Amino acid sequence: MEFAFTQEQEMIRDTAASFLKDASTSAAIRSAMASDLGYSPDLWQRICIDMYWQALHIPEEYGGMGLGYVELVAVLEQMGRYLLCSPYLATVAMATNALLIAGTDDQKTEILPQLIEGKTATLAFNGGSNLWNAEAITATYRRDGNDLILNGQYRYVLDGHSADYLIIAAREEASSGENGVSLFVCPADTDGIQRSLLPTMDQSRRQAAIELTDLRLPAESVMGELGTAAKALSKILDLATIALAAEQAGGMQQILDITVDYTKNRSQFGRSIAGFQAIKHKAADMMLRNEVARSAVYYAACIADDALSAGPLADELAEAASIAKCYCSEAYFKNAGEALQMHGGVGFTWEYDVHLYFKRAKASEHFLGNSSYHRERVAGGLLD
């Protein structure tokens, strides 16, 4: 048992930290936030070409680096820490995982190398529900000869307005629950797909609504067997959930560091406010939640590796994902709220970065399921 980063993993983490510290500054984040795209295409190219981060966990046979989820999580943690604005979560944690788990060989061979070169992709499945499983799918498909005709709507599609490829979940007409669920992959500019940007409170990450009107897809677009994708979708979402939890843990570290620094430098009543117990105890609780969050995320990352490689602990994936997301969601928001409070008035300003983390914390708390949702998932396993 060695529940710690290896030297190589530490190096990947440290490289990510130093790159992002320079590349994702407050000014860079704010400039990306103000753009239509929501991220800097130049920075995205550097991430793809210089850092090769999209390729991290793609197997070597498709041109990737063939590393594991622990390495991925090490990088994602730093992305959350420096609030990187990028389509990475959508492309790598959602679409790439979908292709790896459900894609046919042809689909993987065709699309994964494009993603490695910098094309982007995302996953659309949720019709506007607070359930983050097959129940949330409202879009439908029907057969028309060898083709499939899709209709319906999606919300909360990460970077859906700009992605080059879409992975789409839809259900057979009149099906419900886990029955009749299929996944499809297609270029996002296919006729019949209408995409619109949803303005978001957390401007560091873009979301879109998508409407399908008689979208006609060939049989080759189907990922796996038609109508049997519910289990694959669940696995894809669990992997994405772990990735998001890693970002959350990273965000928690940064907001803690920023806040402790601020309290050390802020003087009132003739002394640094960091010396007051009311402040110290809040900071201590923040550090506790931060370390606990990290333990949950690292464990889940190890389980994700097993899930992707049919390892001995693969069956723990759903629970490990829910544990990580449940803890990180509440903890990140709690810490961001405390950070704002401990900054006092300046924490309420647009100029200081606290609100960026505060908003990201709330947005990511609910995306892919909030703490109550994941607790109930765990409760179901224990009590029913």
Added chain:
Amino acid sequence: MKLQFSPEDEQFRAEIAAWLADNLVGEFAQLKFRGGPGDEHMFPEERKKWERKLAEGGWSCVGWPKEYGGRGLSIEQQVIFFEEYARAGAPGRMGHIGEGLAGPTLIAFGSEEQKQKYLPGILAGTEFWCQGYSEPSAGSDLANVKTKARFDEAKGKWIINGQKVWTSLAHESEYCFVIARTDPESKAHKGLGFFLIKMDQPNVTVRPIEQITGTSEFNEVFFDDAECDADDIVGEPGDGWKVAMGLLGYERGVSTLGQQMAFQNELNEVVALAKKNGAAKDPVIRQRIADAHIGLKIMRYNSMRMLSGNSGDGSLQKEALIYKLYWATWHRNLGELAMDILGAEADILLDAPYELSRLQSLFLFTRSDTIYGGTNQIQRNIIAERGLGMPKELRP
């Protein structure tokens, strides 16, 4: 990162599990799941006998170096030992203060004579120890010790005067290690000595403290001109604080994995109860049970990180600093959850005059978890100061 134990370690797991299954039978069967926190006053004689049984099997002091009679187990194998011990429901250890505190302190700081005199009794499970640190005016402010030690040249002995409090197992122990002031003019952590005091002498009085549970695991200990041999001071007069703090927190994480197995047993009981009495259908209770389950899982991941990151020099990392605050708070919440699942039944005792069920005892006893060994508030000071570099508390 790697979550699995090696095949050798798994083989070791099988060995200890088999030994426990073979030996925790007959007269020892009644000790299963007994003698833990809140229940430490139960079956003292039988549990002492069990300590000797453990020692005969070579299962006492498993983490001590081999040269001192221990097994010299790796961290992983110690983890496995404590896990299997708790999983089997083997009783709360009577010898844990000797094995976990007195022994390692002597190994690190004791003279050769002290090691030869005291370590064999701890190893054999025949001599038991208690810890004389806290005093009525030295709780969180432990350095404010008032107990005095004065060397009597005529007798050639140290003479101890003062009062200790919250001393668990004092009435069952042969020895007490005590910090006392050797320099009467000194203040705080200067001028203290670390003494090994024989309990069986007329000038030592043990008085049990009746607790919130109606039972007594903790005691007051009074030293009225109690005597201590000249050889029974560890280190020099004035070294007491260094010796006392030297091992605080050292590899503390290892035995906590066993503690977590005990927590798991308690949580299982809570879950079974909720299923049985219908509380498992209440959405709020479901959330709280899931939260307890999640909290315990992560507690395990925390300790795995803490142990994997152990640099070997005993230095504490960030994940170790948070450990006490985390588990104490979790455990106290579990006690509250148990009562809320019981509902009105929570108030009804097993029997008069004051026989508590396991869950009632859990509820009451866990109030001490967030107080002893450093209150939650002291823990937060430590985390802020050592973990985050925030200013230390002002001291007069």
